[in-house]
Amino acid sequence: MSNRDGKLAGRRILITGAASGMGRAIAELFTREGARVALLDLNGPAVLELAKDLQGFGIECDISSAQQVADSVVAAIKALGGLDGVVNAAGLYYSKSFEETDIESWNRVMAVNVTGPYHLLQAALPALRQASSATIVNIASISGYLPMAGTAAYSTSKAAILMLTKSLGFELGPNIRVNAICPGVIKTEMTRHIWEDPARAASTADRVSLKKMGEAEDIAKAALYLSSEDSSFATGTEIVLDGGFSWR
Ligand SMILES: NC(=O)c1ccc[n+]([C@@H]2O[C@H](COP(=O)([O-])OP(=O)(O)OC[C@H]3O[C@@H](n4cnc5c(N)ncnc54)[C@H](O)[C@@H]3O)[C@@H](O)[C@H]2O)c1
Structure with a gap:
């Protein structure tokens, strides 16, 4: 399939957390599907190298800094000539009991x-408002609705992003659609401590119906669906x- 036939042909999409894991898989799939991408990440060297490979625009950025x-x-926006979509994939995992947080x-x-x-x-938003059909995809987590031991801070943050998704879905229509993805346990840097430990990897896989951890590409395919028509x-x-x- 040539880029022009892709599901995102002509779309300009900004992706945060693009240097690693899901953000990276999303950047790669979106490029294959014809999008032009702008990639933001705290890890400057990695995001610049990926942007070069994908012929996109890369920039080192700490998203906590306004x-x-x-x-x-x-x-x-200057590099892409406008903006049709955003994927918020950058994220920080934190695991400690509430009392230790x-x-x-x-x-x-x-x-x-x-x-x-x-x-x-x-x-x-000002640039997204100018697009005829804009999309926002937020990577939340099953932690946003499912309490688990030692994840009060992380889970609260993911619950907030789920409500932000619903609030903006309500507020920004009809030309901007806002949706979220709630991944379970996915094989990325964030979960290296799980999948590098054979016993932990096996018990993690065993607790889900499909008996495996997810791949970053599984999430990228859902992000593609939510960023396309x-x-x-x-x-x-x-x-x-x-x-x-979630159902175990
Ligand atoms: N891996 C999982 O099992 C899992 C499950 C549910 C949700 N998530 C969420 O998915 C998203 C992607 O995580 P991942 O698994 O791909 O992890 P990852 O660690 O592979 O990638 C996260 C990326 O975000 C970047 N980042 C972190 N803080 C940043 C900041 N302040 N500014 C800019 N960039 C920053 C990192 O440099 C990294 O490149 C996160 O929001 C995470 O919370 C992950």
């Missing part, structure tokens, strides 16, 4: 997982991809 995000989004850690998790997408969307009647909703984790 100024860095504003500058990066201006540069991305100090205020610095709590604030950092919220700053990256909740306020980061806030900064990004505030900066991107295939999902033209979907807004304010979420796709759960967890191999059956």
